[in-house]
Amino acid sequence: MLNISLSSQPHSGVWGDNALVSYSGDGAVIHYGGDYPLRRIQQAARQLQGQGVTAANLEGKGWSYERQWAFYCGFATTKTTVQLSWASIDEDELELLNARRRSADWVRRVVNAGPQEMYPEKLAEEAVAFLKGIAGDAVSAQRIVGDELLEQGWIGTHSVGRGSVRPPVMLTVDYNPTGDPDAPVAACLVGKGITFDSGGYSIKASAGMVTMKCDMGGAATVTAGLGYAIEQGLRQRVKLILCCAENLIAGNAYKLGDILTYKNGQTVEIVNTDAEGRLVLADGLIAASEMKAPLVIDAATLTGAAMVAVGADYNALFSLDRELLSKAQQLSDLVNEPAWPLPLEKWHQGHCPSHYADTANSAVQKGGGFGGASNAAAFLSRFVDTDNCRWLHMDLAACFHDSGNARWSAGATGLGVANIAALLLQ
Structure with a gap:
């Protein structure tokens, strides 16, 4: 399971200037700073999924409800069942994320059938x-x-x-x-x-x-x-x-x-x-x-x-x-x-x-x-x-x-x- 954290700072280095995602050890960092941060997070999740990541653990600071949901939208895929561990947030928001995912997953299953x-x-x-x-x-x-x-x-x-x-x-x-x-x-x-x-x-x-x-x-x-x-x-x-x-x-x-x-x-x-x-x-x-x-x-x-x-x-x-x-x-x-x-x-x-x-x-x-x-x-x-x-x-x-x-x-x-x-x- 890949650990995913957030950074509002742009990346400059081996992964390319202004890269959405950089990697270190067993983790990855999403660089969401700039215009439309939720779209950037979703794009980063889609990029990770496209690279073969099927299990992710969201960790660290900055993972609001909206940012975690944006990650889910990009990470969910048509043919593969993905594993996603939410970051620690308010218990009510965690229940809301799980309920929203259950509904979205059901829609994906019946529409894609x-x-x-x-x-x-x-x-x-x-x-x-x-x-x-x-x-x-x-x-x-x-x-x-x-x-x-x-x-x-x-x-x-x-x-x-x-x-x-x-x-x-x-x-x-x-x-x-x-x-x-x-x-x-x-x-x-x-x-x-x-x-x-x-x-x-x-x-x-x-x-x-x-x-x-x-x-x-x-x-x-x-x-x-x-x-x-x-x-x-x-x-x-x-x-x-x-x-x-x-x-x-x-x-x-x-x-x-x-x-x-x-x-x-x-x-x-x-x-x-x-x-x-x-x-x-x-x-x-x-x-x-x-x-x-x-x-x-x-x-x-x-x-x-x-x-x-x-x-x-x-x-x-x-x-x-x-x-x-x-x-x-x-x-x-x-x-x-x-x-x-x-x-x-x-x-x-x-x-x-x-x-x-x-x-x-x-x-x-x-x-x-x-x-x-x-x-x-x-x-x-x-x-x-x-x-x-x-x-x-x-x-x-x-x-x-x-x-x-x-x-x-x-x-x-x-x-x-x-x-x-x-x-x-x-």
Whole structure:
């Protein structure tokens, strides 16, 4: 196990001027001084991991909670289980680090799993097991599977998933620590759980499809966010809805020109089967609105347009409630999970017109046209009772990397989990 200490002083010597890491004996020193010290610490951890270090002991002064978490983010890897011993800090902060790591490790495991392993029913099973492992009998769950979805009116999830031999699932988890079955629901979380996305008949190229196991990152993020909030002492009732499906091609798959009629009466013309995430989320948002929760948060790997707008270091935030939008961004800064608001107004709802339905599920242009992320968020807003709840949409541009970089290994990052937990705890 390599001992790792910190220094705010730049290095000048055998390891190169301004090196991030220097070595002596059985230890290494991270030189974090300069701009963006947390990023430098994360880069150093990634450098150590890339050199074959798989066990690290953080020691010495300067290891604050934030710096230790930055180290973890760079040190965690896709294929190797790493060992990490935290530095001695306040006991409460140590418990918080362990809880946050448990949530992040769970996200990495389920998002990075191959689609043959992580299919809709398996994702639902994993989510329930994770939350029950934290909260025990305070957690109960209900699954609606396959054609039962159509019978109960959940047209979006059923349509997207019916082309797969592995049936779609809508999972509802009820975290109710009060023990009162009539307790009000304080918040509802909704996650996109597309366990593999071929694009359907609007099929993706191989280069764009190869990492589409990550398209259930929203479902994983909201689940882990709830778990992390529970570990921090959440005592209010929260419900979680995961809309899970595989978007595949088959003789019975949904197709261009289909018109879906949702439970709230909205009709949707399908002009792009690769804009499927918003179709399943619409079911979840209708269900969340029926629960009368005052706060609704959804999360999804929804649009490439969000990544174009904010890059892969930020998640994109949308809301018609400016106060909630500001609070979400403030909390993202507090937990060091960068997020940035993008435009959303009611009039964005008109940017996906249809001759045959209330709306199309996208603009008939590559990538959904200009403002594609805002147009997708506006589509979702049609299915939320925004007169009676505060609603936040998170387009998770930063939750997955197709390949490794200077700060992250390939795969899931867990960014968004702590932001959601902080919103619940507010």
